[in-house]
Amino acid sequence: MSLYQAVIDALNAGGVIAYPTEAVYGLGCDPDNEAAVLALLAIKQRPVEKGLILVAANYSQLLPYVDDNAIPLEKRYQIFSSWPGHVSWVLPASQAAPKWITGQFDSIAVRVSAHPVVQQLCLTYGKPLVSTSANLSGQPAITDKDELEHSLGAMLAAIVPGALGGATQPSQIRHALTGDIVRS
Known part of the structure; x- marks a missing residue:
């Protein structure tokens, strides 16, 4: 069984995984599995009201979650030219x-990652993953694999191997309709 197959099996079973991203280790799970998302939020000690980011290999993976028709034409170039990349966009959420x-919120934060491990995970899984920094809410994001294993490892179904990308900060979050920077 391939490494990715074991991770996919963990995701299908409702597990929470950790994986390298551009700047920090991320926690992820199946966005359509409410129990998995609530388990991830419990690990982070984060309230569900704050919402979560979805990360994908391409925009088409995000279409079930985004109200594509509500994105103004004049905003599309800025959004799509930033992907794949290190910018998350707050877009109108679909009814689904x-x-x-x-x-x-009636919006959803999404990004198309350029990180090869994230790309491969999402392509192999066939859909986006929840993407939030691997840390307790309010604590610094984890950038060291040993720290990740020590602090959160026992609560995770899998830790995907791979190096972090070269970014020094988690992804910038921008509001697509206003252009405002939500997180720099």
Whole structure:
């Protein structure tokens, strides 16, 4: 069995995984599995109302969660030219987007990653993953694999091997309709 198959099996079983991203280790799970998302939020000690980011290999993977028709034509170039990359965009959520992902919002934060491990995970899984930094809410994001294993390893179904990308900060989050920077 390939390494990715074991991770896919863990995701299908509702497990929470950790994986390298551009800047930090991320925690992820199946965005459509409410129990898995609630388990991830419990690990992070983060309230569901805050919402979560979805990360994908390409925009088409995000279409079930995004109200594509509500994105103005004049905003599309800026969004799509930043992907794949290190920018998350807050877009209008589709009616099908789960409330355990959108939280208290009618929007959803999404990004198309350029990180090869994230790309391969999402392509192999066939859909986006929840993507949030691997840390307790309010604590610094984890950038060291040993620290990840020591602090969160026992709560995770799998830790995907791979190096972090070269970025020094988690992804910037921008609001697509206003252009405002939500997180720099």
